Structures are given as C-alpha cells and as structure tokens.
Amino acid sequence: MKIKNFYKNKKVLVTGVSGFKGAWLSSWLLLLGSKVYGTGFSPNKNRNLFYKLKLDKKINFKLFDIRNYEKLKHYILKTKPEIIFHLAAQPLIYESYKKPYTTFDVNCRGTLNVLDISKKCNFIRSLIFVTSDKCYENNFSKKGFKETDKLGGIDPYSASKASSELFVRAYRESFFINKKKCGISTARAGNVIGGGDWSDKRLIPDCIRSIINKKTIIIRNPNFNRPWQFVLEPLKGYLMLAKDQYKNPKKYSSAWNFGTEPKSVTNVKEIVKLIIQKWGSGKMKINSKKNFYEQHNLQLDITKAKKNIKWRPSYSIKKSVYVTAEWYYRVLKLKQNSETVTNNQIQRYMDENSWR
Numbered sequence: 001m002k003i004k005n006f007y008k009n010k011k012v013l014v015t016g017v018s019g020f021k022g023a024w025l026s027s028w029l030l031l032l033g034s035k036v037y038g039t040g041f042s043p044n045k046n047r048n049l050f051y052k053l054k055l056d057k058k059i060n061f062k063l064f065d066i067r068n069y070e071k072l073k074h075y076i077l078k079t080k081p082e083i084i085f086h087l088a089a090q091p092l093i094y095e096s097y098k099k100p101y102t103t104f105d106v107n108c109r110g111t112l113n114v115l116d117i118s119k120k121c122n123f124i125r126s127l128i129f130v131t132s133d134k135c136y137e138n139n140f141s142k143k144g145f146k147e148t149d150k151l152g153g154i155d156p157y158s159a160s161k162a163s164s165e166l167f168v169r170a171y172r173e174s175f176f177i178n179k180k181k182c183g184i185s186t187a188r189a190g191n192v193i194g195g196g197d198w199s200d201k202r203l204i205p206d207c208i209r210s211i212i213n214k215k216t217i218i219i220r221n222p223n224f225n226r227p228w229q230f231v232l233e234p235l236k237g238y239l240m241l242a243k244d245q246y247k248n249p250k251k252y253s254s255a256w257n258f259g260t261e262p263k264s265v266t267n268v269k270e271i272v273k274l275i276i277q278k279w280g281s282g283k284m285k286i287n288s289k290k291n292f293y294e295q296h297n298l299q300l301d302i303t304k305a306k307k308n309i310k311w312r313p314s315y316s317i318k319k320s321v322y323v324t325a326e327w328y329y330r331v332l333k334l335k336q337n338s339e340t341v342t343n344n345q346i347q348r349y350m351d352e353n354s355w356r
Contacts (some may be wrong), residue, residue: 183245195327
C-alpha cells in the first residue's frame, strides 16, 4: 500500500510538534491526509517555524510539558491516536552541558510517560520513539554503528538518548510483548538539516544568521565529519516504519538506523563552502577552540532499514545542503511564504520518490 493511502484519515499524534522535525513531520502528515494531533512546549527556539506554517490552526494542538503525566494521559485518552511519533526532547548537546538535569528529565521522563500511558491503550497500533545517532557508545571505529552495537554516551545528551533506548526496550519486552496489535520501535538519526531550524550553535542556522547579518561564519570544528541528511530523509523512514509495524508489529518492532549511504560523511568546512556557494555570498573563519565533547565520526549502518522496510536515502549530501539553503533563500531573501516553500519541498520530495 502506498504511504499516502495508508496515512489518509489515520489519527496521528506527534509529540514535540512545535519543534523543527515535528513541524516538518506534521506538515507532511497533513499533505498525506492524516488527522494530526500534537503536543508542544514553550519556550521553543523553533516555534517560529511551527506558527509560520500555521500548524497551530491546522492540527489539534495542545501546549504543555511532556513531563506532565496527567495532562499527557488526558490528551491521549481524549484524542485516541492510532500512531504516535514521540519527538519531544531537549535536542542540543551544548544545552545538555548547561542543564544536565533538565536534559535527563525531559528526554527520559518524557519517553517513560509516553510508554507507560500507551501500554494501557488498545487504540494505539504503532509507536515510534525518535532518539539519536549519538545513543551509541563511541568505539572509535570508522565503520558505521549497527543497531546491535553497545549503547552509551559520555555527554548528558547522548547518555539521555541511550537511556531512552533502554526504557523503550524494557517496556517492549515486558509489557508490549503481549500487545499483539501494537508495534513499538526506536528510530536513530542525526545531523538533520532543513529550512526553518533556528537552534543556537547548529551549523546551518549559524551560517544563515551570519550571512543574513553580513558577518563572517565562525567554524568551531572544521574537520568533524557528519552524515548530514535532509530532514525529509529520516522522516520518510519514520513514516515507513510506523506503517509496516502497524500491520506487522512482531516483525518490525525493534531499533532502526536512518542515516546516509556509506562513506558519504562530509566535514563541517565543506558544508559551509556549499552553503556559501548556493547563497552566492558569505565568508568563513576557523576558530577551533573546543568547548565540549562531541564524537568525531557518527556514521550509521543502514543495511537493516534498506533490507527490511525498503527505505534508503534519496538525496546526496550536496543536494541536501542545497535544498536547505534554498528554503532559507526563498523565505528570507525572496520573501516567499514559508508555508508554500515547505509544502512545495515536501511535494517535490514525494514526487521524486514516486509516493503519489
């Protein structure tokens, strides 16, 4: 069954819907004809994208803290979603050093709340918990991490995501094992780029802010390699996985990597060059002062997703950067409507993937 046919009229809940990925995912679900419900939290640096896309008017939206068990329970019981994408989180490594307790509290307790409430709800058929490629213990290997590799993380953000993975696995094996009509999986992706991301100390937003303000782009870690991917790439994986485990929970409930093709990592300096090239202006300067620990290489092995759910990335890193820069250029430079630009990019991506 085509993705569009599957999601039409499905009741879908997206936690963290007012964030960057949440806004893109809910926009896509609306184009697919889903009945979208969402929870968000304020303050949220990316809330501007959510409201610019008018999503607060298009979906059933509630603003509250994911750590509030009773409010979340009431909302889930009232809306009765068939599918839940749990994206609500504190998503930044540098912020986790400033607020480690909050990072663990939000990322772990938020996951725990969704798990505990969902295990009692027979109307839920598919659960996707979005974690991170940083949930793996750094083994200093140049090979991609497999889903069976050891979980870990020595910074608060990474450790919180590894902990969330363990929570999901424990609930899946202890409580969902007998829920024969509910699939539950974790999805691991990272270094996602796309229009509308305004987070501090993230490469693309920092580059765009510098270019717009006619300032030099300061590069912190020029040689750090990252598997950069356009936001719709992992979201496509989440949508495909949720569909498959909805139909066959026993077969598809597990951990899944959604990364780039092997040997496609690119360093920070090359990404900045591509952005400047696409925009047509901008300068960069290297300032390698190290402020906090980050893994140098974060390649994921995506063999499992390619083989079992027939997912694979569609855009090269160069195209991912160009499409991202195009969004900002159209919205900020050409003053085009961000809702139109976003929906056009989603539609183009679907057309190129033959999803109509």
